[in-house]
Amino acid sequence: MSNALEVAQIAGLVGEPARANMLLALGDGRALPAGELAACAGITAPTASEHLARLEQSGLLISIRQGRHRYYRIASPEVATMLEAVMVVAAGNPPRMERFRIDPELQLGRTCYNHLAGQLGVAICDALIRKNCVVLDGDVAHVMPAGLQFLSNWGVDVGRMGKHPYCRTCIDWSERRPHLGGAVGIAIHKRCLELKWVEHHLDSRALKITRAGRLGLERVFGIIGLAR
Amino acid sequence: MSNALEVAQIAGLVGEPARANMLLALGDGRALPAGELAACAGITAPTASEHLARLEQSGLLISIRQGRHRYYRIASPEVATMLEAVMVVAAGNPPRMERFRIDPELQLGRTCYNHLAGQLGVAICDALIRKNCVVLDGDVAHVMPAGLQFLSNWGVDVGRMGKHPYCRTCIDWSERRPHLGGAVGIAIHKRCLELKWVEHHLDSRALKITRAGRLGLERVFGIIGLAR
């Protein structure tokens, strides 16, 4: 069965402490830069780069370049499922490991390196598409004239951010829907913080949507019914 | 996260072609002896022995000694799930691998090295327990006087099989219920063949239950409602 070779290859990628560390660090759906993953694994940048390249080539991770950083994330729900299944076995049946699922705390809103992710990030992205403010095109998003106007009215000056990663889409495996990254995504996040629509919770990733935020999101973006 | 070490250890066990071959060969719930697994993997007995010992020690496989053979099988549904999850990733998303589930052909009845397994094996074991013919005790089964009588009436002389592996229980991960192995299990299988209650199907593992078999199983054992 030549199949066993492929199985062994995939499992072998996970079967190395440094790589396992990196994969587990990405387990909550975040995208992390190579350098940080190297630190997680306790190895130097060259070694990490080698590992990450192999993980990407084999389809376990995907990466996007953003400036001089390169963000890696889990490639698909299938990969997440596999990692979870390995964790279940690794934990031994009795102790009954906590699952490799996204923390409920993070499900609603979280930051994905400076921009909004989770259900909130997806909802905002959807709203902007519905309003013809942005148009998705692969992994980039084009901000339409209506979008410039809309965001400007809301207090985000998108006009004078000339840098390359203008507006990108970003998908993590836990939500299978895109949210907005890039400079525009970062600006939206910043504005939400200014308006106190969201506030950072516990650690720096989880976001709490405030009462004002719920009202504002409904009034400005037409977003209703976000899970509590 | 020390957890990553354990994850890597488990995944690393699968991440070796020889071991992956052996695990996949056991994927349909059978129990196979070490020598046969060595052949599956294309390695010599010493190497296979080493691998199998590690797989058992880590809880991926369990083994029973039976005479001078040692039968290995998948230790738990969790392990099977993990292997399946790895196969899904290994196959790449597009080709959509056939699942690591028991062949439906084998679900109803199959042989587990000379004795009956699958739903049929479990049903017979249940019936004998219900009739107070056997009592399970860990991985051995005691045949009660009523059982000697019952089996003798049915045409199986259990009295003069004095060998060690008299009657054992055997659980494969696909059915989570025991069936009978050992000399008694083998004799039952043999008698079913003599009576033409079952016949071998396609390859040598899948069993077909004949019309006479359904009638007989109901009349003698009180077994009804086996899936078609």
Added chain:
DNA sequence: CCCACGCTTCGGTGGTGACCGAAGCATGTC
């Protein structure tokens, strides 16, 4: 335009582990 920073590529080193042959042990068979 130059420097700082993050990532990648390149060689070279060291340790781990897969593998086998030979010998040993247990079990079943004649």
Added chain:
DNA sequence: GACATGCTTCGGTCACCACCGAAGCGTGGG
């Protein structure tokens, strides 16, 4: 009791690969 069979243990060999330092490349900031 002697032999065959199946598995295990033991040593030794070899290949692979994780790892790092140094150098190279591209991007962003001053």
